[in-house]
Amino acid sequence: MTTVQVKLAPRSYAIQIGTDLLDKSCQLLSELDLHGKILIISNKKVWHLYGRQLRDNLAKHYSVFTCLIGDGERYKSYGELQKILRFLIKNKFERLDTIAALGGGIVGDLAGFAAAIFLRGINFVQIPTTLLAQVDSSVGGKTAINDPLGKNLIGAFYQPKLVIADTRTLRTLSARELRCGLGEIVKYGLIAEPKILAALAQKPSINAELIAQCCRRKAKIVSADERENGLRAILNFGHTIGHALETVSRYRISHGEAIALGALGALHISISRGYLPVQTLAQTQKLYLKLGLPTHTGQRLNHDQIYQIMQSDKKVADSRLRMVLLRAIGKPVLCPVEYDEVVKALAII
Ligand SMILES: NC(=O)c1ccc[n+]([C@@H]2O[C@H](COP(=O)([O-])OP(=O)(O)OC[C@H]3O[C@@H](n4cnc5c(N)ncnc54)[C@H](O)[C@@H]3O)[C@@H](O)[C@H]2O)c1
Ligand SMILES: [Zn+2]
Structure with missing residues (x-):
């Protein structure tokens, strides 16, 4: 079992990663001295897949209840x-x-x-069962629901008391769900850990150490800026266009x-501004192909509609869209972006 600590003074907690x-x-x-129900x-x-196993284990000490929700973002x-x-x-x-949340990012x-x-806050434990949830969504305390007008607009920062990432649960994930987690892992590589990109390009393999590496990186960022007043925004790399694509599709x-x-869109803008060498885009697309990640949406997109949706992003400040x-690589920066830049970036995906 590998332990990663999220250091947040009284709200500190451990992420336990391992099998079984x-x-x-x-x-x-x-x-952790948790008692009761x-x-x-x-x-x-x-x-x-896993509910009964968890319930039977918890029932040794706790009075266990279950509530099942629908499967899917809606x-x-x-x-x-x-x-x-x-x-x-x-x-x-x-x-x-x-x-206790047992499931992917949606359940979490x-x-x-x-x-x-x-009751203004009861104890919370994350038991993530998707790769995406184990490397990202279960860590850091962002919780939310969607409004029909936009994703994650209603939520709270609320840290769990513990995260239990059982890597055995990943065995039943579909190839598509594994790819989704890889999307977030590549993000960590681009914003902070270029060695992750090199490792994935050489031999894509998902293991406890890779998950721990991502958690360590996220934990460090969250510890420095829990409520996203600055640094934490870098974790949103790819998300401004990404959330709009989810909503529009x-x-x-x-x-x-x-x-x-x-x-890819954010890389395109970074390259157009002269921040990154031109070949960065092709290198990243090549890595995506290797990992089975999409390089195109596969559908005709209404760019104006996407831009409109991006305007309701949480990073808009003084009515200016920021990305x-x-x-x-490894040096993210939050910048205002113009309509023309966004439309040109959308054209390549
Ligand atoms: N809070 C955050 O910081 C944060 C970060 C990233 C993403 N998110 C959110 O996370 C959500 C996406 O999470 P996700 O990708 O985990 O999607 P998800 O929760 O929909 O899970 C994907 C699918 O896999 C199934 N599944 C879950 N575990 C399984 C397992 N072990 N075996 C087989 N099937 C399994 C689920 O039932 C679902 O059908 C989005 O709503 C996103 O906004 C939140
Ligand atoms: Zn994400």
Whole structure:
């Protein structure tokens, strides 16, 4: 088991990464002095795969409840949030009880937001089961639901007490879901850890050390800037265009695919400004092909509509759209961008 610490003074916590950790969850939670009831939030698919195993383990010490939500981005919604909150009220959950999110980023974001607002905050534990959730969404405390007008617009910063990443759960992921996680891993490579890019280009292999490397990087950034007043914004590389692609495609383009495409757009703008050598784009596209990541959306896009959606991005300041660009590989910078630059970038994806 590898442990990565997220250092946030009283809100510090550990990310435990390794095999067979579902069977150690009860022990890991008891070590944190968590008592009482636990609500496992998951979806049907993940519950069938791992829910009973987790429930049986937790039932050794806890009174365990389950609430299943729909599978898909459209369930990161007001409706599902209300369902969870009602469940908690009806089952008389108290402040010191716990919510455990078992699933991918969708379950984690929704369950985390419910934990943040129920009784103004109850204990929360992340048990991520997708590669994307293990390297990214379960770490750092961003929780949210979507509004029909935009993704992740309603949310809270709310840190978990613990993250349990059982790498064995990744075995049942589809090739597409693995690719989505690789999209975020490439992002870490581009913004902070060029050696990840070199390793993936040589031999793409997903293991606990690669996951820990990404978590360490994210933990460091989050520890320095928990509420995204500055540095943390660099983690949004690829996400400004990416979120708009998800929204405009009604989530047919998944999060990992969309941010991989958004990263190509951001590279294009960085190159046009003379920050990066021209060949960076072709090198990244080559890596994507090797990893099975998309280099094009595969559909005709309405560029004006995408630009409109990008205007509701959380990084808009003083009505100016801003994007994370690269001054060099590993040197991200948040910059205002112009309409023309965005449209030209969209043309290459
Ligand atoms: N909070 C953050 O910091 C943050 C960061 C990145 C992404 N996100 C959010 O995360 C979401 C995407 O997360 P995701 O890519 O994990 O998608 P997801 O949660 O939809 O999971 C992808 C699919 O895999 C299935 N699945 C999950 N675990 C499985 C397993 N072990 N075996 C087989 N199937 C499994 C799910 O049921 C789903 O169908 C987006 O909503 C995005 O906005 C949040
Ligand atoms: Zn992301």
